[in-house]
Amino acid sequence: MEILRVEELTKIYGKGDTAVTALDHVSFSVNKGEFIAIIGPSGSGKSTLLHMLGGVDRPSSGKVFIDGTDIYSLDESKLAIFRRRQIGLIYQFYNLIPVLNVEENITLPLLLDGRNLDKDNLQELINTLDIKDRLEHLPNQLSGGQQQRVSIGRALVNNPAIVLADEPTGNLDSKNSEEIISLLKLYNHKYNQTLIVITHDEKIALQANRIISIEDGKIAKDEVIR
Numbered sequence: 001m002e003i004l005r006v007e008e009l010t011k012i013y014g015k016g017d018t019a020v021t022a023l024d025h026v027s028f029s030v031n032k033g034e035f036i037a038i039i040g041p042s043g044s045g046k047s048t049l050l051h052m053l054g055g056v057d058r059p060s061s062g063k064v065f066i067d068g069t070d071i072y073s074l075d076e077s078k079l080a081i082f083r084r085r086q087i088g089l090i091y092q093f094y095n096l097i098p099v100l101n102v103e104e105n106i107t108l109p110l111l112l113d114g115r116n117l118d119k120d121n122l123q124e125l126i127n128t129l130d131i132k133d134r135l136e137h138l139p140n141q142l143s144g145g146q147q148q149r150v151s152i153g154r155a156l157v158n159n160p161a162i163v164l165a166d167e168p169t170g171n172l173d174s175k176n177s178e179e180i181i182s183l184l185k186l187y188n189h190k191y192n193q194t195l196i197v198i199t200h201d202e203k204i205a206l207q208a209n210r211i212i213s214i215e216d217g218k219i220a221k222d223e224v225i226r
Helices: 046-053 076-087 101-112 119-129 144-156 174-190
Strands: 003-013 020-031 036-038 061-066 088-092 160-168 196-197 210-215 218-224
Touching: 003 046, 003 196, 020 046, 020 061, 020 196, 020 218, 036 046, 036 174, 046 061, 046 076, 046 160, 046 196, 076 088, 076 101, 088 144, 101 119, 101 144, 119 174, 144 160, 144 174, 160 174, 174 196
Parallel strands: 036 196, 036 210, 088 160, 160 196
Antiparallel strands: 003 020, 003 061, 210 218
16 A cells, blocks of 8 residues: 655755756655665755655655645645654654653654553553663663664654654664664564665665665665565
């Protein structure tokens, strides 16, 4: 079942002679439960693409459908609600709220949405992430690997349609990198969670079901590897 469809997605920064095309008519689709790696050199448009998929930045033209919704047909307030409920974002530098503890950071999307907390689901998430003894800690009291686990929890707490991860291991050592990717793969396999990861790490990319290569704002290759 198709969960994501991208049609002729284009992003141009600036105008006239100074215009820079970051994305150039990119089109592809993703089925529910796929694990896709997006690779490419610096400046190729990978992060711009992820921001477009995540509803963080509007395209110059083109469309993004997530679970059947044309997200850029929504106004800003409706897009913010949709993004909070249906898109899980994981960043390289965690983006945790420094004054909130671990449990508060994870449950923040639910609180912002005015939704009730399912304590059983939260407990399962916390146990899987192996952070049950850190719930009262603030982000600055955690290691990098622990902070990334919290950011994963925050991305998954709403059971979103799609999880987008932008270099999720780029700030971690090899041991923590392996653990974080193992966690993401666990949710991909066990819960059929759709996962799109931007990475420079070939080892991570080769663990995906499919690799999309971006060059100069265009798809250079789209390859199913398993």
